[in-house]
Amino acid sequence: MPERVKPLLLPLAALLAFEAWMRLAAVQSDSLAPPSAVALALAGALTDGSLLTATRDTLASAFAGLALGGAIGLMLGLALGLSHILDRLMEVTIEAVRPIPSVALLPIALIALGFGYRMEITIVSFACVWPVLIMTRSAVGGIEPRLIEVARVLRLTQLDRIRKIVIPAALPRIFLAFRLAAGIALIVAVTVEIAINPLGLGAGIMTAQQALRPDLMLAYLVWIGVTGFVLNTALMAAQTTLFGRAALIGDGA
Amino acid sequence: MKWSVLGWRLASFAVAAGLITLWQFAADQRLISPVFLPGPDRAWASLMRGFTSGDLLTKLAGTLTHMAYGWLLASIVGVALGAMIGSSKTMRAYVAPTLELLRPLPVSAIIPVAIAALGLSQGMALAVIAFGSLWPMLLGTIHGFAAVEPRLYEVARVLHMSRLAVIFKIALPSAAPDILAGMRLSLTVALILAVVCEMLAGLDGLGQWVLLSARSFRSADLFAGVMLLGVIGYVTALAMDAAESRLLRWQAARR
Numbered sequence: 001m002p003e004r005v006k007p008l009l010l011p012l013a014a015l016l017a018f019e020a021w022m023r024l025a026a027v028q029s030d031s032l033a034p035p036s037a038v039a040l041a042l043a044g045a046l047t048d049g050s051l052l053t054a055t056r057d058t059l060a061s062a063f064a065g066l067a068l069g070g071a072i073g074l075m076l077g078l079a080l081g082l083s084h085i086l087d088r089l090m091e092v093t094i095e096a097v098r099p100i101p102s103v104a105l106l107p108i109a110l111i112a113l114g115f116g117y118r119m120e121i122t123i124v125s126f127a128c129v130w131p132v133l134i135m136t137r138s139a140v141g142g143i144e145p146r147l148i149e150v151a152r153v154l155r156l157t158q159l160d161r162i163r164k165i166v167i168p169a170a171l172p173r174i175f176l177a178f179r180l181a182a183g184i185a186l187i188v189a190v191t192v193e194i195a196i197n198p199l200g201l202g203a204g205i206m207t208a209q210q211a212l213r214p215d216l217m218l219a220y221l222v223w224i225g226v227t228g229f230v231l232n233t234a235l236m237a238a239q240t241t242l243f244g245r246a247a248l249i250g251d252g253a
Numbered sequence: 254m255k256w257s258v259l260g261w262r263l264a265s266f267a268v269a270a271g272l273i274t275l276w277q278f279a280a281d282q283r284l285i286s287p288v289f290l291p292g293p294d295r296a297w298a299s300l301m302r303g304f305t306s307g308d309l310l311t312k313l314a315g316t317l318t319h320m321a322y323g324w325l326l327a328s329i330v331g332v333a334l335g336a337m338i339g340s341s342k343t344m345r346a347y348v349a350p351t352l353e354l355l356r357p358l359p360v361s362a363i364i365p366v367a368i369a370a371l372g373l374s375q376g377m378a379l380a381v382i383a384f385g386s387l388w389p390m391l392l393g394t395i396h397g398f399a400a401v402e403p404r405l406y407e408v409a410r411v412l413h414m415s416r417l418a419v420i421f422k423i424a425l426p427s428a429a430p431d432i433l434a435g436m437r438l439s440l441t442v443a444l445i446l447a448v449v450c451e452m453l454a455g456l457d458g459l460g461q462w463v464l465l466s467a468r469s470f471r472s473a474d475l476f477a478g479v480m481l482l483g484v485i486g487y488v489t490a491l492a493m494d495a496a497e498s499r500l501l502r503w504q505a506a507r508r
Contacts, residue, residue: 006346006347007349031366031369032370088265089261089264089268090268092268093265093268093272095487096487097483099484099485099487100479101441101444101445101448101486103449103460104463104479104482106452106464107463107467108289108475108476108479110467111288111467186359187359187361191359191449194364194453195361195449196452206365208365209369217365217366220365221362221363221366224362225355229358232357
């Protein structure tokens with residue numbers, strides 16, 4: 001059997017079996033729908049635009065949160081990576097705040113900011129700070145010491161040193177950090193929407209569930225999966241084209 | 254050398270204490286409305302009160318139970334399934350791409366499906382937490398099994414080891430770092446999903462506690478709950494660290 005067909009067999013067989021079972025046993029359910037009905041619901045939601053609006057809302061909050069949290073994480077990571085003293089002084093504070101699960105901030109953001117984009121962006125950015133901070137710090141800390149020596153010999157100012165030596169040398173790993181943070185941003189955005197925020201894809205899937213429309217609910221689920229997959233693939237492709245083999249350093253997955 | 258480490262540690266604690274003092278100052282001066290930001294004194298008092306009157310303790314236990322059951326179930330299923338798929342080349346070719354396809358799916362998106370199927374119940378929370386924490390361990394185990402040094406398998410063949418013996422004596426130990434990394438990631442996922450499920454289904458736990466506190470504007474109770482959640486995250490990560498360094502001691506020695 002050709003290698004390229006193998007991966008497709010399992011999902012196709014599962015879908016067919018599921019469809020056949022739903023049809024033949026005439027299952028009536030509030031939680032399941034045959035794949036054909038899901039596909040129809042997906043097409044319907046795509047054509048009337050509701051799905052695209054929801055996607056836009058979710059991605060807007062996810063990316064805004066990623067930009068904000070990523071910027072904070074990058075600054076802190078650069079500062080801590082460059083200065084050993086600062087790194088050691090902030091250790092306890094960072095270790096104390098970092099383990100707080102992002103969704104635990106949900107109620108605080110809710111009473112401080114109310115429903116809407118601002119609250120969601122705040123939580124997403126809190127979640128994005130940490131991976132960027134940690135990976136930037138270790139990337140900057142792991143720069144070849146000779147490059148720093150070169151900077152010293154050339155008498156570069158601190159700003160030039162960061163701009164011309166540190167950031168280019170650490171860039172592949174910083175990009176990797178942002179890629180991972182982008183995945184987290186999407187997950188947190190959808191989670192916040194499902195838990196409480198009446199906005200975007202997460203709210204859409206909850207509404208479909210409460211309206212007892214399993215076909216639409218599963219269509220949303222599939223669409224959320226597709227969004228996650230496309231985002232991940234696009235960032236992965238960007239990483240390889242931008243950095244080539246250098247991007248693979250430290251990428252465990 | 255030892256003293257300087259201790260010194261830095263103390264200085265680091267001092268910085269944290271300074272920040273808490275700043276927080277106290279901001280709260281006392283009402284720079285931020287006390288409705289949103291209680292001082293650390295009030296949050297601490299609320300934490301102590303919650304523990305002595307007992308309510309917070311049951312909530313803490315609730316969250317820990319949800320996490321533990323879901324995570325343990327996922328660990329058993331994840332490692333077993335991962336071993337099954339990872340140890341066979343055919344299975345890997347057919348199944349692994351589908352799993353990789355599902356990896357970027359935000360797992361919280363299955364919460365509505367679980368609610369529709371199981372209602373707002375403990376079973377729903379268990380299913381969601383287990384499903385969510387399953388992925389990192391499953392993929393970690395498959396990856397670990399696939400990356401086992403091929404010569405070890407050759408040795409196994411020469412020794413006529415059974416498939417079970419190969420899994421337990423060769424594959425599992427050498428895949429242990431990947432599996433443990435997956436387990437660590439799963440712990441975080443389990444905590445987050447436990448909190449979300451408690452919020453949505455009103456199950457006894459810290460998630461429900463913080464949400465109810467926010468709804469009735471009891472910000473001190475809210476912060477106490479959030480601090481406790483942070484402590485759970487910290488302690489579980491610490492326990493994982495200890496388990497990891499103990500289980501992987503033989504590898505560290507070899508390097």
